[in-house]
Amino acid sequence: MPFKVDLHIHTNKSDGALSPIQIVNKALKHNISVISITDHDTVEAFPEAVEYGKKLGIEVIPGIETSSSINSQEIHLLSYFFDINNKSVADFLAHFTIERKQRARKILTELQNLNVNINIDDVREFSGNSPITRPHIAQAMVKKKYVSSFGDAFYKFIGDNGPANVKKTFLPVDIVTQIFHSAGGLVFLAHPVNIKEDDIITLFGQGIDGLETIHPMLSPSRSKVLKSIAEKHSLPESGGSDFHGGEKGDESNFGKYYISQKKLNYIKNFL
Structure with missing residues:
Protein backbone atom coordinates (compact mmCIF):
# COMPACT_ATOMS: atom_id res chain seq x y z
CA MET A 1 0.00 0.00 0.00
CA ASN A 86 3.79 34.66 12.98
CA LYS A 87 2.84 38.37 13.10
CA SER A 88 3.49 38.99 9.39
CA VAL A 89 1.25 36.06 8.50
CA ALA A 90 -1.43 37.25 10.94
CA ASP A 91 -1.35 40.76 9.44
CA PHE A 92 -1.52 39.30 5.93
CA LEU A 93 -4.56 37.18 6.81
CA ALA A 94 -6.28 40.08 8.57
CA HIS A 95 -5.87 42.15 5.40
CA PHE A 96 -7.54 39.50 3.27
CA THR A 97 -10.31 38.89 5.79
CA ILE A 98 -11.29 42.52 5.32
CA GLU A 99 -10.83 42.28 1.55
CA ARG A 100 -13.04 39.19 1.34
CA LYS A 101 -15.81 40.87 3.34
CA GLN A 102 -15.70 43.92 1.09
CA ARG A 103 -15.70 41.80 -2.05
CA ALA A 104 -18.62 39.69 -0.83
CA ARG A 105 -20.70 42.77 -0.07
CA LYS A 106 -19.92 44.21 -3.52
CA ILE A 107 -20.97 40.95 -5.19
CA LEU A 108 -24.24 40.98 -3.24
CA THR A 109 -24.84 44.56 -4.36
CA GLU A 110 -24.23 43.57 -7.99
CA LEU A 111 -26.64 40.66 -7.60
CA GLN A 112 -29.30 42.94 -6.15
CA ASN A 113 -28.86 45.20 -9.17
CA LEU A 114 -29.73 42.12 -11.23
CA ASN A 115 -32.84 41.47 -9.09
CA VAL A 116 -31.21 38.63 -7.19
CA ASN A 117 -32.06 39.62 -3.64
CA ILE A 118 -29.54 37.77 -1.51
CA ASN A 119 -28.36 39.44 1.69
CA ILE A 120 -25.43 38.83 4.00
CA ASP A 121 -27.55 36.84 6.47
CA ASP A 122 -28.61 34.46 3.69
CA VAL A 123 -24.95 33.80 2.92
CA ARG A 124 -23.90 33.50 6.57
CA GLU A 125 -26.21 30.51 6.83
CA PHE A 126 -23.62 28.67 4.73
CA SER A 127 -20.36 30.40 5.66
CA GLY A 128 -20.91 30.53 9.41
CA ASN A 129 -18.07 32.50 10.95
CA SER A 130 -15.67 31.64 8.12
CA PRO A 131 -14.72 34.17 5.42
CA ILE A 132 -17.46 34.46 2.80
CA THR A 133 -16.55 33.00 -0.58
CA ARG A 134 -18.40 32.80 -3.88
CA PRO A 135 -19.43 29.17 -3.25
CA HIS A 136 -21.26 30.34 -0.12
CA ILE A 137 -23.08 32.95 -2.19
CA ALA A 138 -23.92 30.30 -4.79
CA GLN A 139 -25.41 28.06 -2.10
CA ALA A 140 -27.63 30.90 -0.91
CA MET A 141 -28.76 31.55 -4.49
CA VAL A 142 -29.73 27.90 -4.91
CA LYS A 143 -31.66 27.87 -1.63
CA LYS A 144 -33.64 30.97 -2.59
CA LYS A 145 -34.28 29.43 -6.03
CA TYR A 146 -32.63 32.15 -8.10
CA VAL A 147 -30.66 29.40 -9.82
CA SER A 148 -31.17 25.68 -10.19
CA SER A 149 -27.67 24.59 -9.24
CA PHE A 150 -24.32 25.60 -7.80
CA GLY A 151 -22.75 25.59 -11.27
CA ASP A 152 -25.64 27.63 -12.65
CA ALA A 153 -24.89 30.41 -10.15
CA PHE A 154 -21.33 30.65 -11.39
CA TYR A 155 -22.21 30.32 -15.07
CA LYS A 156 -24.96 32.96 -15.04
CA PHE A 157 -23.89 35.37 -12.33
CA ILE A 158 -20.75 35.09 -10.20
CA GLY A 159 -18.17 33.22 -12.28
CA ASP A 160 -15.00 35.03 -13.31
CA ASN A 161 -16.76 36.51 -16.35
CA GLY A 162 -20.18 36.79 -14.73
CA PRO A 163 -22.10 40.08 -14.51
CA ALA A 164 -22.07 40.10 -10.69
CA ASN A 165 -18.45 39.07 -10.15
CA VAL A 166 -16.04 41.49 -8.50
CA LYS A 167 -12.37 40.96 -9.21
CA LYS A 168 -9.99 40.17 -6.38
CA THR A 169 -7.14 42.39 -5.32
Whole structure:
Protein backbone atom coordinates (compact mmCIF):
# COMPACT_ATOMS: atom_id res chain seq x y z
CA MET A 1 0.00 0.00 0.00
CA PRO A 2 1.52 3.37 -1.02
CA PHE A 3 2.35 6.07 1.53
CA LYS A 4 -0.04 8.86 0.52
CA VAL A 5 0.56 12.57 1.10
CA ASP A 6 -2.22 15.01 0.12
CA LEU A 7 -1.02 18.60 0.36
CA HIS A 8 -4.08 20.34 -1.07
CA ILE A 9 -7.36 20.02 0.87
CA HIS A 10 -10.10 22.51 1.83
CA THR A 11 -12.50 22.54 4.78
CA ASN A 12 -15.61 24.46 5.74
CA LYS A 13 -13.34 27.13 7.21
CA SER A 14 -13.12 28.44 3.64
CA ASP A 15 -14.99 26.99 0.64
CA GLY A 16 -14.96 23.28 1.50
CA ALA A 17 -17.94 21.27 2.73
CA LEU A 18 -16.41 19.23 5.56
CA SER A 19 -15.10 20.19 8.99
CA PRO A 20 -11.41 19.75 9.91
CA ILE A 21 -12.28 16.66 11.97
CA GLN A 22 -14.27 15.16 9.10
CA ILE A 23 -11.31 15.71 6.77
CA VAL A 24 -8.90 13.93 9.14
CA ASN A 25 -11.35 11.03 9.45
CA LYS A 26 -11.61 10.92 5.67
CA ALA A 27 -7.82 10.82 5.35
CA LEU A 28 -7.70 7.83 7.69
CA LYS A 29 -10.41 6.05 5.69
CA HIS A 30 -8.49 6.60 2.45
CA ASN A 31 -5.13 5.52 3.92
CA ILE A 32 -3.61 9.00 3.60
CA SER A 33 -0.78 9.39 6.11
CA VAL A 34 -0.02 13.11 5.76
CA ILE A 35 -2.31 15.99 4.84
CA SER A 36 -2.18 19.73 4.60
CA ILE A 37 -5.36 21.75 4.91
CA THR A 38 -4.88 24.62 2.49
CA ASP A 39 -7.95 26.77 3.01
CA HIS A 40 -8.15 30.07 1.18
CA ASP A 41 -6.61 32.93 3.18
CA THR A 42 -7.18 31.30 6.56
CA VAL A 43 -5.45 28.86 8.92
CA GLU A 44 -8.45 28.51 11.22
CA ALA A 45 -8.74 24.76 10.57
CA PHE A 46 -5.16 23.89 11.52
CA PRO A 47 -5.23 23.76 15.36
CA GLU A 48 -8.26 21.49 15.47
CA ALA A 49 -7.01 19.29 12.64
CA VAL A 50 -3.48 18.84 13.98
CA GLU A 51 -4.67 17.85 17.46
CA TYR A 52 -7.22 15.39 16.13
CA GLY A 53 -4.69 14.08 13.63
CA LYS A 54 -2.32 13.16 16.44
CA LYS A 55 -5.01 10.92 17.94
CA LEU A 56 -5.43 9.05 14.66
CA GLY A 57 -1.79 8.99 13.58
CA ILE A 58 -2.34 11.45 10.72
CA GLU A 59 0.32 14.14 10.30
CA VAL A 60 -1.22 17.55 9.56
CA ILE A 61 1.12 20.11 8.01
CA PRO A 62 0.40 23.86 8.28
CA GLY A 63 -0.84 25.08 4.91
CA ILE A 64 -2.76 27.81 3.12
CA GLU A 65 -3.82 28.76 -0.41
CA THR A 66 -3.51 32.40 -1.41
CA SER A 67 -3.79 34.34 -4.65
CA SER A 68 -1.47 36.60 -6.59
CA SER A 69 -0.89 37.38 -10.27
CA ILE A 70 1.67 37.43 -13.06
CA ASN A 71 1.15 39.39 -16.28
CA SER A 72 -2.42 40.17 -15.16
CA GLN A 73 -3.13 36.42 -14.85
CA GLU A 74 -4.41 35.20 -11.49
CA ILE A 75 -2.31 32.48 -9.91
CA HIS A 76 -2.70 30.50 -6.70
CA LEU A 77 0.08 29.87 -4.22
CA LEU A 78 0.34 27.08 -1.65
CA SER A 79 2.42 27.77 1.45
CA TYR A 80 3.50 25.08 3.89
CA PHE A 81 5.34 24.58 7.19
CA PHE A 82 5.05 28.22 8.30
CA ASP A 83 4.39 29.41 11.84
CA ILE A 84 0.67 30.15 11.88
CA ASN A 85 1.17 32.57 14.79
CA ASN A 86 3.79 34.66 12.98
CA LYS A 87 2.84 38.37 13.10
CA SER A 88 3.49 38.99 9.39
CA VAL A 89 1.25 36.06 8.50
CA ALA A 90 -1.43 37.25 10.94
CA ASP A 91 -1.35 40.76 9.44
CA PHE A 92 -1.52 39.30 5.93
CA LEU A 93 -4.56 37.18 6.81
CA ALA A 94 -6.28 40.08 8.57
CA HIS A 95 -5.87 42.15 5.40
CA PHE A 96 -7.54 39.50 3.27
CA THR A 97 -10.31 38.89 5.79
CA ILE A 98 -11.29 42.52 5.32
CA GLU A 99 -10.83 42.28 1.55
CA ARG A 100 -13.04 39.19 1.34
CA LYS A 101 -15.81 40.87 3.34
CA GLN A 102 -15.70 43.92 1.09
CA ARG A 103 -15.70 41.80 -2.05
CA ALA A 104 -18.62 39.69 -0.83
CA ARG A 105 -20.70 42.77 -0.07
CA LYS A 106 -19.92 44.21 -3.52
CA ILE A 107 -20.97 40.95 -5.19
CA LEU A 108 -24.24 40.98 -3.24
CA THR A 109 -24.84 44.56 -4.36
CA GLU A 110 -24.23 43.57 -7.99
CA LEU A 111 -26.64 40.66 -7.60
CA GLN A 112 -29.30 42.94 -6.15
CA ASN A 113 -28.86 45.20 -9.17
CA LEU A 114 -29.73 42.12 -11.23
CA ASN A 115 -32.84 41.47 -9.09
CA VAL A 116 -31.21 38.63 -7.19
CA ASN A 117 -32.06 39.62 -3.64
CA ILE A 118 -29.54 37.77 -1.51
CA ASN A 119 -28.36 39.44 1.69
CA ILE A 120 -25.43 38.83 4.00
CA ASP A 121 -27.55 36.84 6.47
CA ASP A 122 -28.61 34.46 3.69
CA VAL A 123 -24.95 33.80 2.92
CA ARG A 124 -23.90 33.50 6.57
CA GLU A 125 -26.21 30.51 6.83
CA PHE A 126 -23.62 28.67 4.73
CA SER A 127 -20.36 30.40 5.66
CA GLY A 128 -20.91 30.53 9.41
CA ASN A 129 -18.07 32.50 10.95
CA SER A 130 -15.67 31.64 8.12
CA PRO A 131 -14.72 34.17 5.42
CA ILE A 132 -17.46 34.46 2.80
CA THR A 133 -16.55 33.00 -0.58
CA ARG A 134 -18.40 32.80 -3.88
CA PRO A 135 -19.43 29.17 -3.25
CA HIS A 136 -21.26 30.34 -0.12
CA ILE A 137 -23.08 32.95 -2.19
CA ALA A 138 -23.92 30.30 -4.79
CA GLN A 139 -25.41 28.06 -2.10
CA ALA A 140 -27.63 30.90 -0.91
CA MET A 141 -28.76 31.55 -4.49
CA VAL A 142 -29.73 27.90 -4.91
CA LYS A 143 -31.66 27.87 -1.63
CA LYS A 144 -33.64 30.97 -2.59
CA LYS A 145 -34.28 29.43 -6.03
CA TYR A 146 -32.63 32.15 -8.10
CA VAL A 147 -30.66 29.40 -9.82
CA SER A 148 -31.17 25.68 -10.19
CA SER A 149 -27.67 24.59 -9.24
CA PHE A 150 -24.32 25.60 -7.80
CA GLY A 151 -22.75 25.59 -11.27
CA ASP A 152 -25.64 27.63 -12.65
CA ALA A 153 -24.89 30.41 -10.15
CA PHE A 154 -21.33 30.65 -11.39
CA TYR A 155 -22.21 30.32 -15.07
CA LYS A 156 -24.96 32.96 -15.04
CA PHE A 157 -23.89 35.37 -12.33
CA ILE A 158 -20.75 35.09 -10.20
CA GLY A 159 -18.17 33.22 -12.28
CA ASP A 160 -15.00 35.03 -13.31
CA ASN A 161 -16.76 36.51 -16.35
CA GLY A 162 -20.18 36.79 -14.73
CA PRO A 163 -22.10 40.08 -14.51
CA ALA A 164 -22.07 40.10 -10.69
CA ASN A 165 -18.45 39.07 -10.15
CA VAL A 166 -16.04 41.49 -8.50
CA LYS A 167 -12.37 40.96 -9.21
CA LYS A 168 -9.99 40.17 -6.38
CA THR A 169 -7.14 42.39 -5.32
CA PHE A 170 -3.72 40.79 -5.10
CA LEU A 171 -0.43 41.34 -3.36
CA PRO A 172 2.65 40.85 -5.58
CA VAL A 173 4.23 37.39 -5.57
CA ASP A 174 7.48 38.60 -4.03
CA ILE A 175 5.60 40.13 -1.09
CA VAL A 176 3.64 36.92 -0.48
CA THR A 177 6.76 34.75 -0.61
CA GLN A 178 8.61 37.14 1.68
CA ILE A 179 5.83 36.92 4.28
CA PHE A 180 5.73 33.13 4.38
CA HIS A 181 9.50 32.74 4.18
CA SER A 182 9.82 35.03 7.19
CA ALA A 183 7.52 32.61 9.04
CA GLY A 184 9.71 29.63 8.15
CA GLY A 185 7.55 28.40 5.29
CA LEU A 186 7.88 27.32 1.68
CA VAL A 187 5.73 28.60 -1.19
CA PHE A 188 4.62 26.53 -4.19
CA LEU A 189 2.92 27.51 -7.42
CA ALA A 190 -0.45 25.75 -7.40
CA HIS A 191 -1.91 23.82 -10.37
CA PRO A 192 -0.09 25.77 -13.13
CA VAL A 193 -2.26 24.57 -16.01
CA ASN A 194 -1.51 27.28 -18.56
CA ILE A 195 1.47 29.19 -17.20
CA LYS A 196 4.43 29.31 -19.58
CA GLU A 197 7.80 27.98 -18.50
CA ASP A 198 9.37 31.44 -18.85
CA ASP A 199 6.80 32.83 -16.42
CA ILE A 200 7.44 29.95 -14.03
CA ILE A 201 11.15 30.79 -14.11
CA THR A 202 10.27 34.42 -13.39
CA LEU A 203 8.24 33.29 -10.37
CA PHE A 204 11.22 31.32 -9.06
CA GLY A 205 13.09 34.62 -9.09
CA GLN A 206 10.30 36.13 -6.99
CA GLY A 207 10.67 33.53 -4.26
CA ILE A 208 8.57 30.56 -5.37
CA ASP A 209 10.18 27.43 -3.92
CA GLY A 210 8.51 24.67 -5.92
CA LEU A 211 5.67 23.46 -8.13
CA GLU A 212 2.46 21.56 -7.61
CA THR A 213 2.80 18.79 -10.19
CA ILE A 214 -0.04 16.46 -9.12
CA HIS A 215 -3.57 17.90 -9.29
CA PRO A 216 -6.94 16.94 -10.86
CA MET A 217 -6.70 19.88 -13.29
CA LEU A 218 -3.31 18.77 -14.60
CA SER A 219 -3.35 16.29 -17.48
CA PRO A 220 -0.75 13.51 -17.43
CA SER A 221 1.21 15.30 -20.16
CA ARG A 222 1.11 18.64 -18.33
CA SER A 223 2.11 16.96 -15.08
CA LYS A 224 5.08 15.41 -16.89
CA VAL A 225 6.17 18.83 -18.20
CA LEU A 226 5.96 20.38 -14.73
CA LYS A 227 7.90 17.51 -13.17
CA SER A 228 10.59 18.02 -15.81
CA ILE A 229 10.82 21.72 -14.96
CA ALA A 230 11.08 20.94 -11.25
CA GLU A 231 13.77 18.32 -11.82
CA LYS A 232 15.73 20.61 -14.15
CA HIS A 233 15.91 23.26 -11.42
CA SER A 234 16.23 20.81 -8.50
CA LEU A 235 12.98 22.11 -7.00
CA PRO A 236 10.55 20.27 -4.73
CA GLU A 237 7.14 19.10 -5.95
CA SER A 238 3.85 19.21 -4.09
CA GLY A 239 0.54 17.69 -5.03
CA GLY A 240 -2.90 16.74 -3.85
CA SER A 241 -6.60 16.37 -4.52
CA ASP A 242 -7.73 19.99 -4.05
CA PHE A 243 -10.71 18.35 -2.36
CA HIS A 244 -13.67 20.55 -1.43
CA GLY A 245 -16.59 18.14 -1.21
CA GLY A 246 -20.27 18.99 -1.34
CA GLU A 247 -21.41 20.84 -4.44
CA LYS A 248 -17.96 20.59 -6.04
CA GLY A 249 -18.64 16.97 -6.92
CA ASP A 250 -15.00 15.97 -6.43
CA GLU A 251 -15.44 13.01 -4.09
CA SER A 252 -13.54 10.62 -6.37
CA ASN A 253 -10.42 12.81 -6.26
CA PHE A 254 -9.79 12.20 -2.56
CA GLY A 255 -7.15 9.50 -2.18
CA LYS A 256 -6.47 9.50 -5.94
CA TYR A 257 -4.15 12.51 -6.21
CA TYR A 258 -1.18 12.51 -3.87
CA ILE A 259 2.62 12.61 -3.65
CA SER A 260 4.98 10.07 -2.16
CA GLN A 261 6.83 10.08 1.15
CA LYS A 262 10.05 10.54 -0.85
CA LYS A 263 8.76 13.77 -2.38
CA LEU A 264 7.58 14.99 1.03
CA ASN A 265 11.01 14.32 2.52
CA TYR A 266 12.59 16.25 -0.35
CA ILE A 267 10.32 19.21 0.44
CA LYS A 268 11.42 19.09 4.07
CA ASN A 269 15.06 19.31 2.97
CA PHE A 270 14.36 22.91 1.90
CA LEU A 271 13.17 24.04 5.32
